[in-house]
Amino acid sequence: MIRLEKRPSPNRRVAAMTPVIAVILTMIAGGAMFGLLGQNPFEAIKVIFWDPLFTEPFASYSRPQLMVKAGPLILIAIGLSIGFKAGIWNIGAEGQYIMGAIFGAAAGLAFYPMDSALIFPLMVICGALGGWLWAMIPAFLKVRFGTNEILVSLMLVYVAENFLASVSSGVLRNPEGMGFPGSRNLSKWASSANIELFEGTGMHWGVVAAFIAVIGAYVLMTRHLLGFHVRLIGEAPRAAKFAGVQPARIVIFCLGLAGALAGMAGLFEVSGPSGQITIDFASGYGFTAIIVAFLGRLHPVGILLAGLLMALTYIGGELAQLMLGLPAASIQLFQGMLLFFLLGVDVFTNYRLRIGRTEVA
């Protein structure tokens, strides 16, 4: 008989090391997978993790991309992590991201082709509002009827995807686009463009927002009563009620914040790197951010590092597809392995494996 036995007190140093161990295990298992696909495993790992940063000519293109990819991941993951701390499982950030992009883009396009410095800030606000509203649906249903936020938020992703398809070939379609689906290109209109702030760094307003979110989340969770209450309700719901926390308010706060940040991330993406609302605008950032949040131990600084790492696997994965002809699915599998190994290593830091008969205590 095999069973798991809880360790009396998990080793703290091991607990802090789990993400690193998970990354190493992922490299080993991923390498084996690439080997089975007929590639040199060491070459594949090098192409994914090393070449994008240090090997010219790829690096000069890839390095800015790191920020571009990491920005939305971090921004979304920060919002999700606060809810996860409270035990509120928002799985629908992808939908909130899409709705943020649509709301923000629509707000901007309403003023096309006006020239004003106020348009971009307005779009950011509307982007956040779109994500917030989409997250309020599971929040309201949970508070009012006790529905499961995991299911509702996830299902709303598919609603959002269909809404995206509808508007990109409907109300938001570019009238001068010769019938092609997709909106006007926001990044080519000065009032709405989310510009690269420093040449060659990939730093745009979304990355700035991500950094601000990291600092804000850190202050909220360690220094503020609201963050304390969020942690408390996740740790011990009854103790939280005893302390005077109203669970419904925490649900609304956590889902609302995650939605607003995801919505903002969507807006920064649509007005910058992506440029326009199209059918295939959704790129999975909302789901990958879940991995980023856990890989970063739900800690703001950890999420910052995890976001950069995950962005690297995106860029390196693209490079591996290009250079080695690896299938795209193998890269997604590789990212999935990272979460799998992280959760697995987590189990073994908290439990140890017992094989054979043991006494019943």
Add this chain to the structure above:
Amino acid sequence: MSETLLSISGLTKAYPGVVANSDVSFDIGVGEVHALLGENGAGKSTLVKMIYGLVKPDTGQMTLRGQPFAPPEPRAARLDGIAMVFQHFSLFDALNVAENIALGMENPPPLRDLAQRICEVSETYGLPLDPDRTVGVLSAGERQRVEIIRCLLQDPKLLIMDEPTSVLTPQEVDILFETLRKLSAEGTAILYISHKLEEIRTLCDTATILRLGKVVGTCTPSETTARDMAEMMVGSALKTPEPSNRPLGEVALSVTGLSVESPSNFGTSLKNIHFDLRQGEILGIGGVAGNGQDELLAALSGETRAANDAIKFNGAAIGQMGPTERRNLGLLAAPEERLGHAAAPNMSLTENAMLTGSTRKKLEKNGFLDWGAARSFAEHVIKQFDVRTPGPGNAARSLSGGNLQKFVIGREVLQDPDVLIVNQPTWGVDAAAAAAIRQALLDLAGKGAAVLVISQDLDELMEISGRFAALNEGRLSDIRPTADLTVEEIGLMMGGAHGMEVAHIEELAR
């Protein structure tokens, strides 16, 4: 005592980091009622688990009627005539009594025969129980009878009982003791685990006292004072709490017609509760567990809301206020469940000090937390209440029950409440810590605070409270001065012997 039934010699069992039993030896004679006495963590449970085959000893031997005895599992122990009634019952609510008993048997007879046998046994030993009733509707005392009868059907030679009276009213305790005496007279030995000294003095022939896993003494309870036994248990002299003789002040908390629907299906709704609590007074509320104690604490602490006028604090209606607002006014509370309700298990003591202290001790300003101040407050509680812990950075979970209870009570007392509500302040706490907590409550009342103590420990309530009332199915009895109450009266206030009127022995015999 005649011949020896079970002989234990040199039993030792160590767990990582703690020696639960060290070189424990004693004998139990045939028909002897043997008490196993000790504080929480003294190693009583581990010892009986070894006898019952749940835990294997590291070293040491047992002999049963002269034969070596080392049960590899409970089934083997049961075959050798050893039965055990656990503190926590393992019964299925949805099944009836006979079905529950059949589930615990190796080869259950047909249910009809079993029901017949249950009636016979319950008649013989004066334990009224109807085999056709659903367990879900039984009181705690009746559930215990199901467990006892399940054991008696195996015709045991040794019956182990783990803290059997903690869920019983005084009348039910009397019934139980009659049964146990009868069993003993028929030659069944009984190993009786408890820390209630008066019970042991009336019931048991011999007592073995454990402290920190070792046998520290043996005595004949009827010839030893409760105080001497307690001091053997604790290993030091005990202080008896002293009340102050302060005259009572104004009414601080007034509850009129408080009715609260229980949010959970298995909870107890509060029905039309009335009482006044005066400054400087300790009002004791007794009752068997599950009669609305948790619900009363929640309604008073603000966790559940009541009609606004039903609860008045210094004359102002507060029934609709939440816990934080009530704390601001000076109404504090300490719930029964330490881990998960009064304290967050995985959080540090500093964070747990913040849990209720944030507003009253000014540990936050505009929502921003002052962790330095919280740490000092936690250190203050640790120092004032002698909480044994390396420091405030340790998780609440890492403290022993008694130490965490001292922290929880200290955290509220040191916030200078005008009214303090506590539920089971010394539950599962060792005698020395319990005395310290009771003294702190008396001192608090001595300073003019109004204190409401909800407890199932009647001795505790008699010791510290001036007036007494009992909760029974969500209703509060009349409030009586403690000084002129007898045990019989208290028992009746608590609802008497639950279920006695339902299952008469004659009817069952048919």
